[in-house]
Amino acid sequence: MPFEPVILFFLLGLLAGVARSDLKIPGVLYESLSIFLLLAIGLKGGIELARYPLASLAGQALVVVTAAALIPLIAFAVLYRMGRLPRADAASIAAHYGSVSVVTFAVAASFLSRMEVAYEGYLVVFLVLLEFPALVIGVILARRAEGQTRWGPMLHEVLSGKSIVLLVGGLLIGWLAGPEGIKPLDRLFIDLFKGVLAFFLLEMGLVVASRLGDLRKAGAFLIGFGMAMPLAGAALGLLVGNLLDLSVGGTVLLAVLFASASYIAAPAAMRIAIPEANPALSIGAALGITFPFNLLIGIPLYHGMAVRLAGEF
């Protein structure tokens, strides 16, 4: 089977939603599962981080963050100039695509483990670093033409948002405690991880099914964008991964980070920072198109490309 079986839970949720099943996962469970996933991903990254010298990571991180800043700029240019979307909508969607999807990253990591492909555990640091710069770029793009930006509430929303707090918090705890210190927690955070991920994907399937109406509002251009943009992002990620001499697994994860669009941190931040942007468009594209695209087609595709690329060089 070329894809990660945990995705079947996503398809089940999607199917249940489309069939108007009475299956409903309460919003509080969504909150609880996302808190668990963010914290567990942070912790795992922190444990891995302890194995690497921090100084050597700083240079890599700078390259990754700079390259990733191109993504919202490209996305904005395409949406605003070619798609003729209003500036606010183009900027908000660009911010979603520039930021990253934690769950897509988790599914990709679990895909790699199943294929027995090793990857650098510290990639989680890049996940954290790529979460928010694009949101700031999105706001600058939206506000270039006119007046005031509510920077205070926006930065507060992003930096104190649960995804940053839990990812960074988990990373620090994992790093300080080290593999031995975290061992007593392994059962909860490592062993149960995949089960919780499956549960979360079931929920996301239901959510995607409930947002399918948004896709009609989005129109053909945005639907095409939702598939073309992750491919462009992944190509950039593969190149940067190669440039940095990452392993095949690490290159795949970087491609997935560059290809994915945020739907946890970005929607809340953009709602406050760019209120006039229509959230149905950004969420419709990021969650309705790009998320399933990456899960079903993207991850195995980027893996295939990374393997070929590694053979070439």
Next chain:
Amino acid sequence: MAPKLHPCRLLTVICEADLERPLVSEFHRLGISGHTITDARGQGRHGDRDGLWPPSANIRIEVLCEASVLDALLTLLEQHYFKSYSLVVFVSDVSVLRADRF
């Protein structure tokens, strides 16, 4: 003797959950001493607000306050929130005990 009831205004706002933080800070700025927030679900002009996940979650905010503060709050909602956010706002006349608390 029956307890003394005082007339008061009750403002109810049903809006997207994302507005909780900004609206609560507006309340603080206007000196409103308290409010009550409950999770809400329903349907309206903005489609199905089913609360499955944060972007489709609604909240219901209730505030008891005196007329002058209420006017300031309504003006603020009209000027800054109605255009870009989904909100339902209504005011009812209610009676309260201990009027000095609101």
